[in-house]
Amino acid sequence: MHAYYFDNLPTDQRLPHITDPARPVSPxxxxxxxxxxxxxxxxxxxxxxxxxxxISEEEDCEVNKVAKERGYKNRDVINVSREGMGADEEIRYILSGSGFFDVREMPTDAWIRIAVAPGDLLVLPAGIYHRFTLDTKDQIRALRLFKDEPKWIPHARSAGTDANVHRVGYLRDVGAVGA
Incomplete structure (x- = not known):
């Protein structure tokens, strides 16, 4: 996994968008x-x-250990390709292909791009502004883990999402607002 600041240039979203000079982001x-x-x-x-x-829930691997530790009970596998293109935190385990998750840094509001490839296991907290895009290979297969019934509802950034209980809790958790 490789994370860095996104360059915000209006070119193909599937390109790496690495700033010049590169600005890596540490774990x-x-x-x-x-x-x-x-x-x-x-x-x-x-x-x-x-x-x-x-992977099955019975396999002894780090993915299942993280899922159990974080209270995830359900899962599915999603195939995303150019042809076939929530409120919970999100856990994604990349099985094949590659792509990019972008997250908003607080308090700068800069996009941080996280390049993911097979074997990468990523947890995005509930309430963080984020987005996903394929890279130029146009294919990714990922295991998605869910605390309850599988669901995913996109929410566009707005005054309403800024006031959402999960967003407010996230900002509190990262110290961007008072308790």
């Missing part, structure tokens, strides 16, 4: 934003398109 900076990450090798069977669950 410690991401952790202050509540973004956690691990690299967990993908078992060969998990990357197979015919495997509908990625």
């Amino acid at each position: 410690e900076t991401l952790a202050k934003l509540g973004v956690l990450s691990w690299v967990v090798p993908v078992p060969p069977h998990a990357a197979s398109p015919s495997n509908s669950q990625g």
Whole structure:
């Protein structure tokens, strides 16, 4: 996993968008934003398109340990490609392909780009402004973990989302607003 500041140039979103000079972002900076990450090798069977669950809940691996520790009970596998293009924190485990998660840094509001590839396990906290895009390979397969029933509802940034209980809790957690 590689994180860096996004250049905000109006070109193809699927390009890396690395600033010149590059401005890397450390795991410690991401952790202050509540973004956690691990690299967990993908078992060969998990990357197979015919495997509908990625990894089973019974397998002894770091993904399942993180899911259990964080209270995640459900999962699914999502295939995102150019052809087929919530309120909870999000856990994503990349099984194949690659892409970019962008998160907003607090308090600067700058975009930080996180390049993900097979084996990357990423936790995005509830309430953080974020987005996902494919890279130029136009394909990614990821295991998504959910605390309750699988769901994902996009919320565009607005005064309403700024006042959302999850957003307010996130800002409090990262010290951007008083308790």
